[in-house]
Structure formats: C-alpha cells, structure tokens
Amino acid sequence: MSDILIQAASLTKDYALDEGDIVRVLHGLDFTIEAGEFLAIMGPSGSGKSTLMNLLGCLDTPSGGHYFIKGEDTAEMTPDQLASLRSRQIGFVFQGFNLLPRKSLIDNVALPLVYSGVPRLDRARIARAILHEVGLGDRLRHRPGQLSGGQQQRVAIARALVNKPSLILADEPTGNLDTKTSEDILALFDRLHRQGLTIILVTHEADVARHADKILYLIDGRIDRIQVNAHAIQ
Amino acid sequence: MQFSDTFIEASQSMGANRLRTGLTMLGMIIGVASVVLMLAIGQGAQALVTESIASMGSNLFIVLSGTSTAGGVRMGGGTVPTLTYKDTMAIGELESIAAVAPMLPNSAPMVYGANNWTTQVVGTTSEYFDVRDWQPSLGVVFTPTDLRSVNRVVLLGKTVVSHLFGDEDPIGKTLRIKNNPFTVVGVLSSKGQSLDGRDQDDTALIPFTTAQRKVFGNQFPGMVRYAMVKAASAEVMPAAEAQMNDLLRQRHRIRAGMDDDFSIRNLTALAQTAQGATKAMSMMLGAIAGVSLLVGGIGIMNIMLVSVTERTREIGIRMAIGARTFDILAQFLLEALMISLSGSLLGVILGVTIAWLVATTIGMNVVVTLTSIFLAFGVAAAVGIFFGFYPARKAAALRPIEALRYQ
Structure with missing residues (x-):
C-alpha cells in the first residue's frame, strides 16, 4: 500500500490576535500519509496539535502552503467545497463525543448520510449495520444520554464510519474515558486499521499513541520527529 | 439534503421546545387573528354602508319646498x-x-x-x-x-x-x-x-x-x-x-x-362621507392589527436568535459531518417559516371563529373574505421569512471550528 492519501507541503497557519499581531501556529509542515496508515500526533499543549487537526479535517484552510487529500488541494476551497470534502472523505471522532442529545443512536449515526444525500431507507439500513458492527445493535432507539461514555464513543465512531471515509480523524478519543474503556475503544481502532482504514489520532498519552504505526511529534508548530513503532516494522 | 429531511429536522426542533415554540406561535396567532378579525369588522362596516347607499339610489338630490314663518316662528322645511x-x-x-x-x-x-x-x-x-x-x-x-x-x-x-x-x-x-x-x-x-x-x-x-x-x-x-x-x-x-x-x-x-323658498339636498355627499369614514376606520383597524403581526414576527426573530446561540455546538457538529451552509440556513429558515405558518393557520381559525362569535352574539356585521385570509396568511409567511432570515443566516455563517469549540 503506497497510495499517498494526504500530503502537506510547507503547511502554515497564522492567527490574527485582537491587537492586530499575527501569531504563527504552524511553521511550514511537510509530511505525507499513505492510505492504510495509523498515525498518532503527539505534542505538549500549545504545540499546534488542534490547529493541525482542524486543517487535516478540512474544518479550516491553511494560511500558507498546501494540503492535498486524495490529490485535492484544500487551500482555495470555499466553505461548501470543504463541507462536501468532509462529507465524502473524513470521519470525525471527538473527545467529547459530540452526539446530538435529542436524536436516537440510529438517527445520530445516519445524520452524515442525510447530508451526503443517501435515500432514507438506505440510511436506516446502513446505520443499523454499522451500529451492529460497533456492538450496539440492540440499542438503536436509545438516546446518547442513556449510554455510558465508552458506548457513546462507539456511536461516534459508527457515525464517523457511516460515509465510508478515506480517513478517520480522532481528537483525544479516550480523553474522557477510564482506562478499561479506553482500551476497548483503542482495540476498535486497531480493528478498523486492520480492515485497511487510515486513522489519524491526536493524543498526549504515550500509551494511546503506542497503538499507531507511526508517531508524529509536534513541538512549537514544527515536526520534531516521526517515529515508527516497533510493532509496525515487523 | 432533501426537503423532507429539512422538514423533519425543523419539526423535531420545534417539538423539542414545545412551550417556547407555542409562545412564539402565540405571537403570530394573535397577530393573524387580529388582522383577520379587524379586516372582517372593517369590511363589514363598509359593506353595510355600501349596501345602504346602494339601496338609497345613486346621484340623488332631494328638493324640499320652503319654510313658513308664523309669528316669528320658523316652521321648518316643507311647511309651505x-x-x-x-x-x-x-x-x-x-x-x-x-x-x-x-x-x-x-x-x-x-x-x-x-x-x-x-x-x-x-x-x-x-x-x-x-x-x-x-x-x-x-x-x-x-x-x-x-x-x-x-x-x-x-x-x-x-x-x-x-x-x-x-x-x-x-x-x-x-x-x-x-x-x-x-x-x-x-x-x-x-x-x-x-x-x-x-x-x-x-x-x-x-x-x-x-x-x-x-x-x-x-x-x-x-x-x-x-x-x-x-x-x-x-x-x-x-x-x-x-x-x-x-x-x-x-x-x-x-x-x-x-x-x-325651497331647498336642495345632495344625498351623495352624505353617502360619500359615510363611505370615507368607514374606509378610514377599516384601514386604521387593519394597521393596528398589522402592528401586532409585526410584533409577532419580532418574537420569532428573537426566539430564533436564542435558538441559534443555544445550538451553536450542534451546528458545529452538523458542519463537521458534512452540512453545507445552505443546509443550516434552510433548517433554521424553515423552522421560522413553520412557526409563522402554523401560527397563522391557527390565527386564521381563531380570527374567523371570533368574527363568527361577534356576528352571532352581538349581531355586528362582519365580512370575512378569502382575500383577507390570504392577505393575512401571505403577510405572515413574509414576516416569517423576513424575520427568520437573519438568525438563519447567522447560523449558516458560523465557522465550524468556532462552533465546535462553543460551550
């Protein structure tokens, strides 16, 4: 597997402060991610992890340089083009789950399909199948509030998978979970990775990062080093 | 996103806050009901006057014979x-x-x-x-x-x-x-x-x-x-x-x-005055009712703005999973429109009912025309779109990362 899924070329991001000063958060990052890779991004807080995550997830556009996902350059895209790209290519998993509390699990999981224009009957079928896959097939009509944190995160992962994205972006997915539940969620990520899915996971926990093939260390907006994990070499 | 999905989203969010939706709707209900009722009363009065004038005949004069004077007492028209x-x-x-x-x-x-x-x-x-x-x-x-x-x-x-x-x-x-x-x-x-x-x-x-x-x-x-x-x-x-x-x-x-030794009275002048007065009255009634419709519309805008702020994070989530600007705009606009339309439907029913009650209990002449119902309905829809647009626009213009970060 040597298809390049993501390519960052001199990627920079600046933020304008209220006083008119400009702060550069990312200083020209260059890296590529191949399809099927499991990458962890680590770094202390303030290192630009979240900013990079927003760029990778097409939630924001770079200030300079280019970010290609499957060969498409996001630098010049309009908000709607970015929305369409997110819909087709990216599945998000957040630290705080970010499920819609008033909707049932099946409706939460089916929501991305609504925005990508899948007919109603297919939506229910697909969402049901994926909820089965993450082990919640018997709780389709429950509300998120009726579930434990680990179960909610499974629903969020199901929602991320529903549009068959090229890339799963997980931002501290175990940050709100206890150790045991964290292990379950990471095992789920491992399984998805074995099935060939590309996963990028942002974390500050070394234990979590160990599950990835590669770890990208980000310090002060620059790539400090990229380390390949031992289990990936074998 | 299909229209039916937008419709479902909008109705779910209306249902989630029933009391609030109901109170917002009440503003529209009162506004539309008062427009329908006031127009009915105004048109009833106008119809009454027009009918009386028509029954009298048009372009009429009355020519009376003169007055007589008996010992300094003037006896009034038609006495001589x-x-x-x-x-x-x-x-x-x-x-x-x-x-x-x-x-x-x-x-x-x-x-x-x-x-x-x-x-x-x-x-x-x-x-x-x-x-x-x-x-x-x-x-x-x-x-x-x-x-x-x-x-x-x-x-x-x-x-x-x-x-x-x-x-x-x-x-x-x-x-x-x-x-x-x-x-x-x-x-x-x-x-x-x-x-x-x-x-x-x-x-x-x-x-x-x-x-x-x-x-x-x-x-x-x-x-x-x-x-x-x-x-x-x-x-x-x-x-x-x-x-x-x-x-x-x-x-x-x-x-x-x-x-x-005679006098000529122009009856049309009287009729025109009566007609002008009732017309002015019905316009005034309509204008007062229109103000309450406007207040109802502002109520919708107010609630929609609160709703957008409250649901900022939800909007962020929707955007992250692929909602386009238009999807968000349509969802909030449709919600405002549905509140105003269902409010006006209930308002029309209420207005017609009250008009009917007024007609049957105190015998006032009221005329509910289809035109006035459509007018009230159309104005209400326009009010819904007009006052719903700004909040919807505000929601759609949110940047996903900021919306997601909103607590």
Whole structure:
C-alpha cells in the first residue's frame, strides 16, 4: 500500500490576535500519509496539535502552503467545497463525543448520510449495520444520554464510519474515558486499521499513541520527529 | 439534503421546545387573528354602508319646498306648499337630470281581510323606480296611464306584504287604503334598512294623481311635499344643483337678494362621507392589527436568535459531518417559516371563529373574505421569512471550528 492519501507541503497557519499581531501556529509542515496508515500526533499543549487537526479535517484552510487529500488541494476551497470534502472523505471522532442529545443512536449515526444525500431507507439500513458492527445493535432507539461514555464513543465512531471515509480523524478519543474503556475503544481502532482504514489520532498519552504505526511529534508548530513503532516494522 | 429531511429536522426542533415554540406561535396567532378579525369588522362596516347607499339610489338630490314663518316662528322645511308637480316636471326637462319623482307621502291605514297595518303611503310617478333603482320582485310597476287615469293601483313593500297577506300571494288582490279599494299590482324587492335605520320596505306606492285626488285630498292642488331627483351622472351633480336652483328661483319669481323658498339636498355627499369614514376606520383597524403581526414576527426573530446561540455546538457538529451552509440556513429558515405558518393557520381559525362569535352574539356585521385570509396568511409567511432570515443566516455563517469549540 503506497497510495499517498494526504500530503502537506510547507503547511502554515497564522492567527490574527485582537491587537492586530499575527501569531504563527504552524511553521511550514511537510509530511505525507499513505492510505492504510495509523498515525498518532503527539505534542505538549500549545504545540499546534488542534490547529493541525482542524486543517487535516478540512474544518479550516491553511494560511500558507498546501494540503492535498486524495490529490485535492484544500487551500482555495470555499466553505461548501470543504463541507462536501468532509462529507465524502473524513470521519470525525471527538473527545467529547459530540452526539446530538435529542436524536436516537440510529438517527445520530445516519445524520452524515442525510447530508451526503443517501435515500432514507438506505440510511436506516446502513446505520443499523454499522451500529451492529460497533456492538450496539440492540440499542438503536436509545438516546446518547442513556449510554455510558465508552458506548457513546462507539456511536461516534459508527457515525464517523457511516460515509465510508478515506480517513478517520480522532481528537483525544479516550480523553474522557477510564482506562478499561479506553482500551476497548483503542482495540476498535486497531480493528478498523486492520480492515485497511487510515486513522489519524491526536493524543498526549504515550500509551494511546503506542497503538499507531507511526508517531508524529509536534513541538512549537514544527515536526520534531516521526517515529515508527516497533510493532509496525515487523 | 432533501426537503423532507429539512422538514423533519425543523419539526423535531420545534417539538423539542414545545412551550417556547407555542409562545412564539402565540405571537403570530394573535397577530393573524387580529388582522383577520379587524379586516372582517372593517369590511363589514363598509359593506353595510355600501349596501345602504346602494339601496338609497345613486346621484340623488332631494328638493324640499320652503319654510313658513308664523309669528316669528320658523316652521321648518316643507311647511309651505311652494313646490308643485309642474316644478318637478320642469326639473325633469333639465339636461343634467336623469329622472324626477314627485313625492306625496302620508300615513294611512290599510286593511286586507281581517288584517290591518298603518304605513307611509307615497304618491309618486313611475319615474320613482328609476330614481331609486328599485324594481318590483313580483308583478309590475304602475304606468303613465295609471297616473293619467287616476287608477287605484298599489305596489307594496315586503314588510307591508308580510303584515297584511302573510304567505298569501298579494298580486291582483284588493285591499283598502283609507277605505278606498286598491288593486295590488306589484311587490317591491327588499331594500332593508336605510342609513338612519328606517325600514325601507315598510311602504306602499300609489300613483301621484290618485294620492292627490282620491286618498289624501289637498287644499293646494298640485302641491308636492318633496321631489327625489336623480342626476345623469356623478360628474354633473354640481351643475345639476345650480341649474335646479336657477330654474326654481325663476319659476317661483324670486328676485335677486331674496331667500330661496325651497331647498336642495345632495344625498351623495352624505353617502360619500359615510363611505370615507368607514374606509378610514377599516384601514386604521387593519394597521393596528398589522402592528401586532409585526410584533409577532419580532418574537420569532428573537426566539430564533436564542435558538441559534443555544445550538451553536450542534451546528458545529452538523458542519463537521458534512452540512453545507445552505443546509443550516434552510433548517433554521424553515423552522421560522413553520412557526409563522402554523401560527397563522391557527390565527386564521381563531380570527374567523371570533368574527363568527361577534356576528352571532352581538349581531355586528362582519365580512370575512378569502382575500383577507390570504392577505393575512401571505403577510405572515413574509414576516416569517423576513424575520427568520437573519438568525438563519447567522447560523449558516458560523465557522465550524468556532462552533465546535462553543460551550
């Protein structure tokens, strides 16, 4: 597997402060991610992890340089083009789950399909199948509030998978979970990775990062080093 | 995103905050109901006035004979027999005049079988029917021959028919007016109440000559109490008035500087004033109701703005999983529109119900037209879009990362 899924070329991001000063958060990052890779991004807080995550997830556009996902350059895209790209290519998993509390699990999981224009009957079928896959097939009509944190995160992962994205972006997915539940969620990520899915996971926990093939260390907006994990070499 | 999905999203969010949605809707309900009700009341009043004016006849003058003075006491209009049948015929010759009817009214008892009824019996000519735009619903009007031959024929108003004949067909029957036998030749169509509330159908019409010679008698032969004059058109009314004035002064040999011994009243001016006043009233009612509709609209905007702020994070999530600007815009706009449309639907129902209650309980004349319902509905929809647009626009313009970070 040597298809390049993501390519960052001199990627920079600046933020304008209220006083008119400009702060550069990312200083020209260059890296590529191949399809099927499991990458962890680590770094202390303030290192630009979240900013990079927003760029990778097409939630924001770079200030300079280019970010290609499957060969498409996001630098010049309009908000709607970015929305369409997110819909087709990216599945998000957040630290705080970010499920819609008033909707049932099946409706939460089916929501991305609504925005990508899948007919109603297919939506229910697909969402049901994926909820089965993450082990919640018997709780389709429950509300998120009726579930434990680990179960909610499974629903969020199901929602991320529903549009068959090229890339799963997980931002501290175990940050709100206890150790045991964290292990379950990471095992789920491992399984998805074995099935060939590309996963990028942002974390500050070394234990979590160990599950990835590669770890990208980000310090002060620059790539400090990229380390390949031992289990990936074998 | 399909429309049906947007619809489901909007209804779910309306259902999630039932009390709030209901209160917002109440603003629209009251606004629309008041517009419908006020328009109904205004149009009812207008219809009443228009009907009264139409029943009176259009472009009308009344020419009254003069006033008399007895020992310094002025006796009022019509007390001196200065206006004659010949005067009225001369007025009829004028170019600006379409028709003239001399009027000789008097109260007289009428008897048919065991029934009796006293009413205003009016001696007039066949031109009266043109002047008043009044045709019989049964039978015929009397003819110039009836006048020449002084025939004892009578046309009856609806009220008189019901008092004397009940359900019987009066045509061809003979009744007595002041003990003179009269043959009923026609029944007048119903005119209802006049502007001042008199029952216009409580009347009987007989030929002028018959009234003068056979029923009332008269110490001044040829004298007319008053004449009803119809001008050829609304435009010539001022000219007609001036011409009649000149003609009568000349015929009565009144020298310059002396007072008229007759008076001419323009009935159309009165009608126009009444019509103008009711129109102004209904416009004012409509405007007041419109303000409450506007307030309802602002209520929608207020709630939608709160809702957008409250659901910022939800909007961020939706954007992250692929919602486009338009999807968010449509969702919030549709929600505002649905609140305003369902509010106006309930408002129309409430307004029509209250209008009906007002009509049945206090007998007020109200007219609910389809136009006023559609008007209220259309304005409400426009208000919904107008006041829903800003909050929806605000939601759609949120940046996903900021919306997601919002606590």
